[in-house]
Amino acid sequence: MAKKAQADYNTPIQHLANVTTTGPTSFTGTVERVIFNRGLFFIVAVSVEDANFEWDTDKITVTGQLGEVNEGDQYEFDGRVVDNPCYGLQFNSNGCHAVLPHTAKTLTRFLRGRHLPLNHVATAARQIFDHFGKEAVNHLLEQPTDLAEIKTMDAADQQILIKLFKQLSFGSSTSQIIQRLKGLGFSERFVNLIFDQYGTRALQILDDNPYQYAVDLQEWGLTFLMVDQIAQESLGIAGDDARRIQGALLCLADDLTNQQGGTYVQVSQLLQQAQQRLNFTKLTVDQGQVQTQLQILLEDKRLYQENGTDVYPASLYQAEWQIAQELHDLTANPIEVDEDQLTEVVKTVSDQQDIQYDEIQIDAIKLALSSRVMMITGGPGTGKTTILNGIVQSYLRLYPDKTESNVRLVAPTGRAAKQINGVTGIDASTIHRLLGLTLDNSAEELLQGNDLTAISGDLLIVDEMSMTSTILFATLLSAVENNCQLILVGDVDQLPSVGPGQVFHDLLAFDQLPQCRLSHIYRQGDDSSIIPLAQRINQGQVDPVFFAPTPANRYARRQFIRCSSQVVARRIGEIIQLYQSKYQQQLMDIQVLTPFHGGASGTDSLNQYLQELLNPVTDQQPVYRSSQGELRIGDKVMQTINDAERNVFNGDVGIIKTIEGNAVLNGDSQEKFSLKMTVDFDGQEIEYERPNQVVALQLAYCMTIHKSQGSQSPVVIIPLFNDQFYSASQHETILHRNLLYTAVTRTSRALMMLGDPEAFVQCSQSPTVYRATSLTKRLVSVWKNSEAKETASQVASEDRKDAQGVQLKRPGVLTAQMVLNEEVDPMIGMTGIKPQDF
Numbered sequence: 001m002a003k004k005a006q007a008d009y010n011t012p013i014q015h016l017a018n019v020t021t022t023g024p025t026s027f028t029g030t031v032e033r034v035i036f037n038r039g040l041f042f043i044v045a046v047s048v049e050d051a052n053f054e055w056d057t058d059k060i061t062v063t064g065q066l067g068e069v070n071e072g073d074q075y076e077f078d079g080r081v082v083d084n085p086c087y088g089l090q091f092n093s094n095g096c097h098a099v100l101p102h103t104a105k106t107l108t109r110f111l112r113g114r115h116l117p118l119n120h121v122a123t124a125a126r127q128i129f130d131h132f133g134k135e136a137v138n139h140l141l142e143q144p145t146d147l148a149e150i151k152t153m154d155a156a157d158q159q160i161l162i163k164l165f166k167q168l169s170f171g172s173s174t175s176q177i178i179q180r181l182k183g184l185g186f187s188e189r190f191v192n193l194i195f196d197q198y199g200t201r202a203l204q205i206l207d208d209n210p211y212q213y214a215v216d217l218q219e220w221g222l223t224f225l226m227v228d229q230i231a232q233e234s235l236g237i238a239g240d241d242a243r244r245i246q247g248a249l250l251c252l253a254d255d256l257t258n259q260q261g262g263t264y265v266q267v268s269q270l271l272q273q274a275q276q277r278l279n280f281t282k283l284t285v286d287q288g289q290v291q292t293q294l295q296i297l298l299e300d301k302r303l304y305q306e307n308g309t310d311v312y313p314a315s316l317y318q319a320e321w322q323i324a325q326e327l328h329d330l331t332a333n334p335i336e337v338d339e340d341q342l343t344e345v346v347k348t349v350s351d352q353q354d355i356q357y358d359e360i361q362i363d364a365i366k367l368a369l370s371s372r373v374m375m376i377t378g379g380p381g382t383g384k385t386t387i388l389n390g391i392v393q394s395y396l397r398l399y400p401d402k403t404e405s406n407v408r409l410v411a412p413t414g415r416a417a418k419q420i421n422g423v424t425g426i427d428a429s430t431i432h433r434l435l436g437l438t439l440d441n442s443a444e445e446l447l448q449g450n451d452l453t454a455i456s457g458d459l460l461i462v463d464e465m466s467m468t469s470t471i472l473f474a475t476l477l478s479a480v481e482n483n484c485q486l487i488l489v490g491d492v493d494q495l496p497s498v499g500p501g502q503v504f505h506d507l508l509a510f511d512q513l514p515q516c517r518l519s520h521i522y523r524q525g526d527d528s529s530i531i532p533l534a535q536r537i538n539q540g541q542v543d544p545v546f547f548a549p550t551p552a553n554r555y556a557r558r559q560f561i562r563c564s565s566q567v568v569a570r571r572i573g574e575i576i577q578l579y580q581s582k583y584q585q586q587l588m589d590i591q592v593l594t595p596f597h598g599g600a601s602g603t604d605s606l607n608q609y610l611q612e613l614l615n616p617v618t619d620q621q622p623v624y625r626s627s628q629g630e631l632r633i634g635d636k637v638m639q640t641i642n643d644a645e646r647n648v649f650n651g652d653v654g655i656i657k658t659i660e661g662n663a664v665l666n667g668d669s670q671e672k673f674s675l676k677m678t679v680d681f682d683g684q685e686i687e688y689e690r691p692n693q694v695v696a697l698q699l700a701y702c703m704t705i706h707k708s709q710g711s712q713s714p715v716v717i718i719p720l721f722n723d724q725f726y727s728a729s730q731h732e733t734i735l736h737r738n739l740l741y742t743a744v745t746r747t748s749r750a751l752m753m754l755g756d757p758e759a760f761v762q763c764s765q766s767p768t769v770y771r772a773t774s775l776t777k778r779l780v781s782v783w784k785n786s787e788a789k790e791t792a793s794q795v796a797s798e799d800r801k802d803a804q805g806v807q808l809k810r811p812g813v814l815t816a817q818m819v820l821n822e823e824v825d826p827m828i829g830m831t832g833i834k835p836q837d838f
C-alpha cells in the first residue's frame with residue numbers, strides 16, 4: 001500500500017489510478033462517527049492509530065459487517081484496503097473487536113469517552129483493577145454483575161457500569177458470531193438473517209445443531225443443502241448423523257407442502273426424497289435410518305402422521321386444528337337478534353340504497369347479521385359487494401352505538417385491500433396490518449401470535465378469502481375475540497392461496513357453518529358475454545366454438561385470435577397499440593396475463609418485447625440498468641415486496657415517472673451509484689432512492705395469472721398454447737380450470753384471448769385439482785366431539801338427578817390443545833365417514 005488517500009472521511013475519497021488492493025491486514029483505531037448502519041452492516045469513520053500497512057492520513061472509512069460498534073471506542077479491524085471505483089480507498093473489514101483497557105488509567109479514559117453520568121470515574125476504574133486485577137475488563141465482560149462485589153463503590157456508579165459491561169459483552173459476542181459464521185462461509189445476508197433470528201444464541205445453536213438454521217430459515221433462502229455443505233465440510237458432521245437426517249426431513253416436509261399447496265405430504269414421497277437429498281453427493285444413509293429418524297420426529301411432535309400415509313409439518317397440523325377449534329368457540333357464542341327488527345332494518349337499508357335486494361340477498365344479509373361466522377361465495381357480478389355493503393349498513397343501523405370504525409374490512413394482500421376499499425368506500429387493510437404483523441414473521445411466529453392486536457366486539461369482514469392461507473387464517477382467528485362477528489367473502493372457484501391450504505374451499509365444504517352461495521349474475525351490459533364464459537369455463541363446458549376466429553366471433557368485448565407462439569408477442573403488441581390509439585385506453589388499463597414466467601408467451605420474454613415496442617429507449621431519456629434488465633421512464637412496473645411504511649404493496653402496479661441521479665446510464669458506460677426514481681401508483685408517487693429499493697420493481701406489461709389475483713383491469717389479454725401442456729409437471733400443478741377462470745374474471749370490460757383454441761378448451765376441461773388438506777375433517781371432528789360432550793353432559797345431568805350424592809366429573813370443553821396432547825381421540829365420532837363425504 002503506497003499511495004495516500006486524499007480526502008477526509010466525510011467526503012468520498014477520490015479515485016486514484018493504479019492503486020491496487022492490499023492483502024489481508026489489520027489496524028487499530030477509534031470510531032469517530034457512524035456514517036451508516038443497517039442491521040450488522042456499518043460504514044464508519046475511524047481515526048487510524050496503529051496500522052500495519054502504509055497509510056499517511058489519520059482517517060479512514062471502514063465498511064463491513066461489524067456487528068456492534070460505538071462512536072468513541074477503540075477497535076482492531078481485520079480486512080483489506082480496497083479501491084472503490086466510486087468512493088476511492090477504503091478499508092473493507094470482515095470483522096473487528098474492541099480494544100479493551102488494561103489499566104485503571106486507560107479504563108478511566110475509556111469511560112470518560114462514553115460520557116456516562118458517573119460520579120467518580122477515576123475512583124471506579126481504580127477500584128475495578130484493585131479488585132479484579134489485570135484481567136478486570138475481560139472478567140467483567142463475562143460476568144458484569146460481579147461488579148456488585150466491590151462494596152466500596154458508589155452505588156449509582158455501580159449500576160451504570162454493570163449496564164455498560166452487559167452492553168460491551170453483547171458487542172463482543174456479536175463480533176465473535178459474525179467472524180465465526182463468515183469464517184464458515186455464510187454470506188453477509190445469511191449472517192444477518194441468522195443473527196436476527198437467534199441473536200447471541202446463534203453460535204450455541206450452530207454447535208448444538210446447525211441444521212436448525214435451515215429448518216428455521218429456509219423460507220428466507222437458507223436451504224438445507226447450503227447448511228449441509230458447511231456442516232459436513234467445516235463442522236465435521238457425519239453423513240448419517242441424526243441431526244442431519246432430521247433436518248432433511250423437516251425441511252423437505254415444508255418444501256413439499258409449499259410446492260404442492262397441501263397441508264400434508266405422502267410419507268412414501270417424503271422418505272424417498274429425503275434419502276435422495278441426504279445421498280446427494282455420496283451414499284451415506286439408508287432407508288431404515290431415515291425411517292428411524294422420522295419416527296423420532298413424530299414422537300417429538302415436530303411432524304405428525306395420520307392414516308399411516310399423511311405427514312404434516314407441525315405448524316400446518318396445529319393451524320388446521322386451531323382454525324376448527326376457534327371457529328367452534330366463536331359459533332358457541334350465538335347472537336341474539338330480533339327477527340322483525342332485522343327485517344325492518346334490511347328494508348330501510350334497501351330503500352336508502354335504492355336497491356331491490358332479491359330473496360337470496362335478503363336472506364344472506366339477515367344470516368350474516370345473526371351469525372358469529374358466515375361465508376358468502378359467488379362468481380363475478382353475483383352481488384357479493386352489494387350484499388357486503390348491505391350488511392355493513394344494516395349492522396350500523398342495528399347497533400346505533402357502533403360506527404364505521406367498528407367495521408374492519410381486510411384482505412390477504414395490500415392490492416386486494418385497495419381494490420375492496422375502492423368499491424365499498426370503507427377503509428380496508430391487509431390482515432397482517434390489522435394484526436400488527438410484518439411479512440417477515442415466520443409460520444411459527446405467526447402461530448405463536450404473542451403480540452397480536454386483539455380484535456374485539458367488531459364486525460370483521462375478510463374479502464378475497466380464497467387467497468387466505470391456512471397459517472394466516474389461523475393467526476387471524478387467534479386474535480378475534482368471541483364477541484366479534486366474522487364474515488368471509490370470496491369466489492371459491494378462483495385459485496387458492498399462495499401458501500399451503502385451501503381454507504375457503506374447506507370451510508364451505510362444512511355445511512354447519514352458515515353460508516350463502518350466489519349464482520345469479522346481476523351485472524348486465526357490454527361485458528355480459530365474459531361472465532357467462534367464466535361460468536362455462538368453471539363448469540368445464542367450453543367448446544372450440546367459443547374460440548372461433550375473429551370475424552365469426554360476435555362478441556364485441558370478447559375476441560379470440562388464433563396464432564402461434566412465435567408471433568404471439570407481436571400480436572399482443574398490435575392489440576395493445578390498437579386499444580391505445582383507437583379506444584384511448586391507458587397502458588395501466590391493459591393487462592397481459594399468462595400462466596408462466598418462461599417460454600415464448602411467458603412474462604419474461606413478453607415484458608421485454610412489450611417494453612421495446614411500447615416504450616423504446618431514446619437518446620434524451622435516462623434509463624436505469626441492473627442485472628435484472630433495464631427500467632425506463634414510462635415503463636409499467638410492479639412492486640414485488642410489501643413496504644407498509646411507504647404504503648406500497650406486493651402486486652401494486654404503477655408507471656415510472658422520473659429517473660434522476662448518477663445511477664442513470666445515459667449512453668455513459670461509467671458505473672455510478674446514486675439514484676432517484678419516482679413511480680406513480682394510481683396517483684400516489686413513491687420514490688426509490690437505493691438500488692435495493694429498485695430491486696422490488698419488475699416490468700408489468702405482462703404478469704402471471706397467480707400474481708393478478710385480487711385485482712381487475714378493464715382490458716385483459718390472455719395467451720395460451722397447446723405446447724404449454726407438454727410439460728407434464730407444470731400442467732399437473734398449474735394448467736387447470738381455476739387458472740383460466742381466475743384469468744378471465746380479472747377483466748372488467750374487454751377480454752382478448754390468443755393462441756390455440758384447443759389449449760383454452762383443454763385448460764377448462766381439466767378439473768381443478770384440490771389440495772391435500774384436512775381442515776374440513778378437523779371441523780367435522782371438533783363439532784362432533786362437542787356434540788358428544790354435550791350429550792354426555794346431558795346424560796350425566798340426568799344421572800345426577802337420579803343418583804343424588806354421586807360426584808360426577810364435569811364434562812370439559814374440547815380444545816385443539818387436548819387433541820394435540822392426545823387427551824382425546826381426534827377421530828371420535830368419525831366412524832364410517834370417508835374423505836369423499838366432505
Ligand SMILES: Nc1ncnc2c1ncn2[C@@H]1O[C@H](COP(=O)(O)OP(=O)(O)OP(=O)(O)O)[C@@H](O)[C@H]1O
Binds near residue numbers: 358381382386387
Ligand atoms: N338486487 C340487485 N338489483 C339490481 N342490481 C343489482 C342487485 N344486486 C347487484 N346488483 C348489481 O350487479 C352488479 C354486480 O354486483 P356486485 O358488484 O355486488 O357483484 P360482485 O359479486 O361483487 O362482483 P365482482 O366479484 O365482479 O366484484 C352491480 O352493478 C350491482 O349494482
